[in-house]
Amino acid sequence: MVAHVLSLKLRLLANGFKRSIGQLIGVIIGGLYALGMIVMLTLAVWFTAGEIPFQADIFTLIGSAVVLGWAIIPPLLTGVDLTLEPSRFVHFGIPEKTLGPALVLAGFISIPAALTIVGLIGASLMWRLDAAALTLALVAAIATAVMAILLCQYLVIMATALRAKRRFRELTFVLLFVVLVGLGPILSSVFSAALSLGDWVSPIAAVLGYTPLGAFAAVPGAFAAGLYGQMAIHLLLGVIYLGGLYLLLARATAKATVTPPPEQRAATAKGLGFFKLLPATPTGAVAARALTYWLKDPRYAIGVLIVPMLPLLFWFTGNQTGSYAMMYVLGPMIGILMGFSISADISYDNTAFALHALTGISGRADRAGRALSCLLVAIIPVLAAAILPGLITGSFWRIPGDLGLSLAALFIALGVSSVASARYTYSVPLPGDNPMKTPPGNGLRVALTQILTMLVMGLLLIPVLIPYVIGWVQQSQSLGFITLGAGLVLGVLLLLGGIALGGKWYEKRTPELMQAVMLNK
Known part of the structure; x- marks a missing residue:
C-alpha cells in the first residue's frame, strides 16, 4: 500500500505537468532559477568555509527560517498540493495504520521538498573543514528538512476544518499580508538597533536552538565549539520534537482518513445592504x-x-x-x-x-x-x-x-x-x-x-x-x-x-x- 500511494503521488505530479505547457515551462524556469540560486550559495559557502562570521549561529538561523517558512507559507498563504489530502481517502476504508505512514511519506514527493533538502545540504558544507562537524551538519540538514515538511503537513491537516470557515481564511490572509508588507521595516529596525551582527544573531540563534525550528541545526555548532553537553541537549530535543511531531501527524492523518471534511455553510444576509442605499x-x-x-x-x-x-x-x-x-x-x-x-x-x-x-x-x-x-x-x-x-x-x-x-x-x-x-x-x-x-x-x-x-x-x-x-x-x-x-x-x-x-x-x-x-x- 505504501508503494502504491507513493507511485500514485509520482504519477499525479507527472500528470500535472502534462496538463498545461505553460505550467510546465513555468515550473522548469522556476525550478532552474531556484536550483541555480542554491548552487551559487553552495559555492559561496564552500569557498568561505571557516571564514563565515558567527557560523554556528548563521546555520541555526538558516535551519529555523526553513522550518518556519514551511510552517507558514504553504499552508496559509499559497496552499499546498492537496491531491493526496487525507480526507480524500475517507470513502475507501483503507486501514489507518497503513494509509497514515504512506501519506506522510508522499508529502516528501514534491519539487519544493527536493529543493529544500538540496539547499540545506548545500548550507551544511560550511562545516567542510571539520569532517566530524560536517557529518553532523549533513544529518542535521536532512533532519531539519524532515521537520519542516512534517510540520507543514500537520498544519495543513489541522487547518482543513478552519479553512471551511470564510472568516478564518480572510483573517489569515489579512494578517499574513500585513506581516509580509511590514517584514522589511521590521528587519531593518532590528538591524539598525543592533550595534553589531552578533548583537542580534547570537541571542536569536541561542533561543531558536532549543525550539523545534532550530534544534537540529544547532547541533554541529555546539560540537565545533566543544560544547558536547549542549550538543546532546539540542540533539535530544530535536529527536523528541521530531518523534512527537510524527506521532501527532500520524494520528491526525489517520483521523482525517475516517472523518468527512466539514461542510462549508452558506453565507447568510439580512436586509438589502447597498441595494437599499443606491x-x-x-x-x-x-x-x-x-x-x-x-x-x-x-x-x-x-x-x-x-x-x-x-x-x-x-x-x-x-x-x-x-x-x-x-x-x-x-x-x-x-x-x-x-x-x-x-x-x-x-x-x-x-x-x-x-x-x-x-x-x-x-x-x-x-x-x-x-x-x-x-x-x-x-x-x-x-x-x-x-x-x-x-x-x-x-x-x-x-x-x-x-x-x-x-x-x-x-x-x-x-x-x-x-x-x-x-x-x-x-x-x-x-x-x-x-x-x-x-x-x-x-x-x-x-x-x-x-x-x-x-x-x-x-x-x-x-x-x-x-x-x-x-x-x-x-x-x-x-x-x-x-x-x-x-x-x-x-x-x-x-x-x-x-x-x-x-x-x-x-x-x-x-x-x-x-x-x-x-x-x-
Whole structure:
C-alpha cells in the first residue's frame, strides 16, 4: 500500500505537468532559477568555509527560517498540493495504520521538498573543514528538512476544518499580508538597533536552538565549539520534537482518513445592504453588487489593505533616509492602484457574470456601476493622501497640484480599467480560494496584460504630470491650480470615454466573456 500511494503521488505530479505547457515551462524556469540560486550559495559557502562570521549561529538561523517558512507559507498563504489530502481517502476504508505512514511519506514527493533538502545540504558544507562537524551538519540538514515538511503537513491537516470557515481564511490572509508588507521595516529596525551582527544573531540563534525550528541545526555548532553537553541537549530535543511531531501527524492523518471534511455553510444576509442605499437603476444595482464584493470578497482586500500600508512604508522610509518626499506621491499611487483593481472585475465574477449576461444589462451601465463602486471606496483615501502631506508639513502651495494629479490618476485608472476588463480576461483565484493563489498556465499573459494596462495609465497621465512637475520645481501654487483643473477635466473625460468604449466592447463580447469566465474553474 505504501508503494502504491507513493507511485500514485509520482504519477499525479507527472500528470500535472502534462496538463498545461505553460505550467510546465513555468515550473522548469522556476525550478532552474531556484536550483541555480542554491548552487551559487553552495559555492559561496564552500569557498568561505571557516571564514563565515558567527557560523554556528548563521546555520541555526538558516535551519529555523526553513522550518518556519514551511510552517507558514504553504499552508496559509499559497496552499499546498492537496491531491493526496487525507480526507480524500475517507470513502475507501483503507486501514489507518497503513494509509497514515504512506501519506506522510508522499508529502516528501514534491519539487519544493527536493529543493529544500538540496539547499540545506548545500548550507551544511560550511562545516567542510571539520569532517566530524560536517557529518553532523549533513544529518542535521536532512533532519531539519524532515521537520519542516512534517510540520507543514500537520498544519495543513489541522487547518482543513478552519479553512471551511470564510472568516478564518480572510483573517489569515489579512494578517499574513500585513506581516509580509511590514517584514522589511521590521528587519531593518532590528538591524539598525543592533550595534553589531552578533548583537542580534547570537541571542536569536541561542533561543531558536532549543525550539523545534532550530534544534537540529544547532547541533554541529555546539560540537565545533566543544560544547558536547549542549550538543546532546539540542540533539535530544530535536529527536523528541521530531518523534512527537510524527506521532501527532500520524494520528491526525489517520483521523482525517475516517472523518468527512466539514461542510462549508452558506453565507447568510439580512436586509438589502447597498441595494437599499443606491439608486434603483441598472448602474446602481451593479454598483451595489460590486460594493458588496469590496467589503466581503478577500480577493479585493489587496487593494483595500494597500491603502493604510503605503503611508506606513513611506513614513518608515522617510524616517530612515531623512526625506519624506515619497509621501507626496501617495495620492496618485493610491489612485492608480485602486483604479487598476477593477481591471479584472469580470474575471473575478466567474459564473456570477451570468447575472449580467442573462439580464441583458447595457455595457455602459455595467462599466459605470463597477467604476462607481470603486470610486466610492477610493475617493476618501485618495483625497486624504493628496491633502494631508502638504497640510501637515505646511507646504500649502503643493495641495492643489497634489490633489489634481491624484484625482486624475484615479479617474484615468478607472477609465482604462473599464476598457481593459471588457476586452481582456484571464484566470484568477476562484471565489472562496486563497487570494494569493496563482492559477497555472497563464502567468505570462497576466503579467503582460497588467503591465500594458499600467503603461497606458501612465501615458495618459503625462498631460497632467507636465504642469505638476513644473509647479513642483518652481513651488508655484498657480501651476498647482492649473494641474488641478487639467486633472479634473482630463480625468473625467477619460473616465467617461473609458466607460463608453468599454461598454461597446462589453456588448460585442458578452458571449466571449461568459465563455472565458466559465473556463476558469
